[in-house]
Amino acid sequence: MAEKKLSGAGLRGQSAGETALCTVGKSGSGLTYRGYDIKELAEKVSFEEVAYLLAKGELPTQSQLDDYRKRLKSLRVLPQEVKDVLERIPKSAHPMDVMRTGCSMLGNLETEESFDEADDHIERFLATFPGIVLYWYRFTHDGVRIDTDSEEESIGAHFLRLLHDKKPSQLHADVMNTSLILYAEHEFNASTFTARVCASTLSDIHSCVTGAIGSLRGPLHGGANEAAMELIEDMKDAEDAEKTLMGMLERKEKIMGFGHAIYKEFDPRNDIIKAWSKKLSEEVGDSRLYDVSVRCEEVMWREKKLFPNADFFHASAYNYMGIPTKLFTPIFVMSRVTGWTAHVKEQRANNRIIRPSADYTGPEARPVPAIGDR
Numbered sequence: 001m002a003e004k005k006l007s008g009a010g011l012r013g014q015s016a017g018e019t020a021l022c023t024v025g026k027s028g029s030g031l032t033y034r035g036y037d038i039k040e041l042a043e044k045v046s047f048e049e050v051a052y053l054l055a056k057g058e059l060p061t062q063s064q065l066d067d068y069r070k071r072l073k074s075l076r077v078l079p080q081e082v083k084d085v086l087e088r089i090p091k092s093a094h095p096m097d098v099m100r101t102g103c104s105m106l107g108n109l110e111t112e113e114s115f116d117e118a119d120d121h122i123e124r125f126l127a128t129f130p131g132i133v134l135y136w137y138r139f140t141h142d143g144v145r146i147d148t149d150s151e152e153e154s155i156g157a158h159f160l161r162l163l164h165d166k167k168p169s170q171l172h173a174d175v176m177n178t179s180l181i182l183y184a185e186h187e188f189n190a191s192t193f194t195a196r197v198c199a200s201t202l203s204d205i206h207s208c209v210t211g212a213i214g215s216l217r218g219p220l221h222g223g224a225n226e227a228a229m230e231l232i233e234d235m236k237d238a239e240d241a242e243k244t245l246m247g248m249l250e251r252k253e254k255i256m257g258f259g260h261a262i263y264k265e266f267d268p269r270n271d272i273i274k275a276w277s278k279k280l281s282e283e284v285g286d287s288r289l290y291d292v293s294v295r296c297e298e299v300m301w302r303e304k305k306l307f308p309n310a311d312f313f314h315a316s317a318y319n320y321m322g323i324p325t326k327l328f329t330p331i332f333v334m335s336r337v338t339g340w341t342a343h344v345k346e347q348r349a350n351n352r353i354i355r356p357s358a359d360y361t362g363p364e365a366r367p368v369p370a371i372g373d374r
């Protein structure tokens with residue numbers, strides 16, 4: 001396979017700073033969080049341990065983890081003012097816009113007055129984000145005002161509990177746990193870079209996260225998991241998937257959920273979420289979405305040497321768990337907020353305002369004509 005071009009537009013291939021948080025594609029395909037391989041993390045730890053690792057630098061001991069979980073659980077209740085704002089957002093809104101507003105509103109009420117408070121706000125984001133999006137979702141779609149607290153220990157199970165109003169199965173809780181680990185951190189991706197640029201002006205942490213949510217929303221980034229679902233949902237079977245993709249490639253259309261700005265041959269998160277998607281398809285007893293996704297993967301590699309990124313098999317996995325498509329990217333937010341905020345802290349600890357230069361391509365200097373002469 002030809003070497004991937006890592007130069008040109010979009011700052012591709014240029015180092016924009018240092019980080020101790022994560023390596024992406026260092027040997028072409030790997031991913032580590034603070035030195036730990038993603039595969040090992042996905043097998044052995046909980047998302048809350050990963051959140052702790054990113055925020056504090058090391059994995060927690062058992063007693064640190066117990067305290068951390070307890071604290072996160074105690075912070076789930078939303079201020080009435082946030083609920084009032086959420087109730088005013090129409091049902092037609094995109095849940096990512098709801099998250100952006102919810103995060104920003106929280107910043108009006110619980111403003112970061114000093115950078116020493118960062119960890120408290122990070123814990124509040126982790127605890128409230130499932131409640132922010134689902135309070136709005138359940139109010140506008142089901143006409144109920146939910147309690148944003150729940151018995152569930154983990155953030156993933158808490159999300160499913162608020163969504164479905166019942167205790168999630170162990171399988172579903174496990175899938176959510178893995179999914180949140182896979183999405184937690186990814187070096188200088190577009191949304192994290194947004195957060196770092198904002199942090200570099202010495203702005204507050206709610207502004208950094210609000211901006212990052214806006215960047216994650218787009219279909220070239222986190223929004224690709226929703227776009228991938230829209231692609232596969234109407235595919236009847238593998239043959240139909242083959243025909244649809246070949247037509248799209250012929251028309252030079254972009255296939256969402258494939259390709260990556262850094263990885264060259266595969267995204268190490270894909271095999272992990274793909275295996276869970278298969279397991280879920282067996283549980284549901286309907287392999288259509290899994291089968292069409294596998295055929296898409298085959299066609300894209302055969303025709304374009306493009307591989308599924310973290311988003312592609314998340315689509316079928318989330319769908320199998322009964323999660324509405326428009327809530328896919330908000331789950332990414334619930335996870336990536338750990339990476340964003342770790343980067344905010346890292347930027348602040350060694351800051352210089354991020355301000356690159358531009359190559360000017362406009363007209364030569366010229367006089368301003370009088371309005372009647374234009």
Ligand SMILES: CC(=O)SCCNC(=O)CCNC(=O)[C@H](O)C(C)(C)COP(=O)(O)OP(=O)(O)OC[C@H]1O[C@@H](n2cnc3c(N)ncnc32)[C@H](O)[C@@H]1OP(=O)(O)O
Binds near residue numbers: 259304
């Ligand atoms: C969690 C995440 O955020 S992962 C990314 C999620 N985003 C997506 O899945 C959206 C679809 N994918 C894409 O748009 C791109 O692959 C990106 C945005 C992820 C990376 O963009 P780039 O770094 O510019 O891609 P790259 O340089 O590898 O592209 C090489 C060629 O493959 C093509 N290509 C890349 N991805 C795709 C795709 N998904 N479908 C069709 N063609 C593609 C590009 O058009 C380009 O062709 P060209 O040189 O003729 O224009």
Ligand SMILES: O=C([O-])CC(=O)C(=O)O
Binds near residue numbers: 024185186
């Ligand atoms: O790194 C990127 O450009 C996109 C990505 O996979 C992520 O943010 O998880």
